[in-house]
Amino acid sequence: MIDSHSHTFYSKHAVGTVDELVRASIAAGVKILTITDHAPFTVDRDNRLLESELDRYFADIERARQAYQGQIRILRGLEFDHMPGAQAYNRGLLDRYDLDFAIGSIHYVELPGEPLAKVWELPRLAGKAFLDRYFAHLHELLECGLFDAVGHADTLLRAVPEDEVQRRMEPLLPLFARHGVAYELNASGLRKSSLAPGSSTEVQGVWNYPSRGILPQLIASGAAFTIGSDAHDPADAGAGIRPLLDELRPLGLERVCYFEGRRRIDLPLDFFNPAPATGTRTVL
Template sequence: MKFDLHNHHDRCGHAEGTIEDYIQAAIRKNLDVIGIADHSPFFASAEERPYPRITMAKGEFQFYIEEIRQLKQKYINDIEVLIGVESDYFPDQEAPYRKQYDKYPMDYVIGSVHFVNEVNIFDTSRWEGMDDADIRQVKEEYYRQIALSAKSGMFDILGHIDALKGYFPYAAEIDTPEVEKTLRVIGEEGTAIEINTSGKTKYCGGWYPSDEMLERALYYNVPVTFGSDAHVPERIGEDLEEVRQRLKQIGYRSWRFFRKRRPVDVYL
């Protein structure tokens, strides 16, 4: 069973291609399941589209869902298409996001922390002038938010849980017990984490999360899934077989995808 649950398209403003382009790419690569999971609008914002280069507008979300539903039927004999979204998580803004996701027939929701102390984690300028203590504070807040997102019950999957290192690899070298605490919380909540292969396109040059983190995740019985986080159709399913083999080496026996917010476990 081959699947990819994390990809984007042109609605978000920083990816290329239509939803159908990604589905067709998945078919060419002989995937069995393709989940569409573009960036959620900023539902808590008073503005319709506060960040045009990051997410779709609030008013576009219903059309996004409907387009996936139509394509799901169009390609029903070729591939299973799942309805998902990559949702930002803000601890003090859960209600408007919950309201939207409850309105639609979602198969899964990926919860990702992209902002810490109101600054995007991929903004390289945020690290300027920081010493190790400052970096540790940001890292601890990042993992505190991930732990809260797991506890919220809003998400089936947690996205790229060590993406803080994406454009700042040194962040991975800063030690803090918050990482271990967060993995324990995720395991207790039973939320899946994704192996996200887009990290190889960033400065860190490797998948999210690291092998070391996956070993600790296994210790805490954290379920895993797969997502390429493709922003161009050509990356759909990238490194899927390599990830499968790595997970088996680490000790995992299965990974999962979701239908109608329920996990489907698949042997590796």
């Protein structure tokens, strides 16, 4: 199993040390783990690494790599926030630290005359002004050249009808392959609440993201796919990855990838079987 999106206590709203996450991932059958705590940013400092913590964060990852060598491959990542005007800050971090994997995600959207909108504030997601800006920001993220993958691009499905998300996403789909940015299949959608249709009531146990409608179009356009649990607790290490792949395989998904040294490595879905078949790795 590959888990390319995971968090520790360094993200502030997550729990568990690097060591605890690694041990839980081994127990869950993860063979390649990328730790991707939320990178420092100019917004919402209480929900991410601080710049002063980065050296300690990477040192913890290196200690775990040494301690569990031969049991699991551990890779260094960060989940960056993308907002207009943030490129210079994010580029500075990328220039200072050697990463295996850089996720670019949209968590915050500025709306005129309103408090900063956050993607977990479900009742705010369906507004036209929010959607217009979110997809404009996604377009900019895909073209900025900083990131290896987009994190949970379809998280809006927690509160927005799929046909609306699909209509707005379709013009952007060719950009994933064109700019070499992978589309993340984020398994946390299997664990998160959604708004009941036509209601402000949150319900559990409903598939929200990733989008099953968008996936075949992405495959046809030549997009690559990463996959991750988005665990914020060691108890969720690797959670949902196998069921997600089982669900998406009939839709045409044949391979996923991970990144090592910012280079994409593609693997066939057979790699995820309990006794993985021998396959070639395509390194781009």
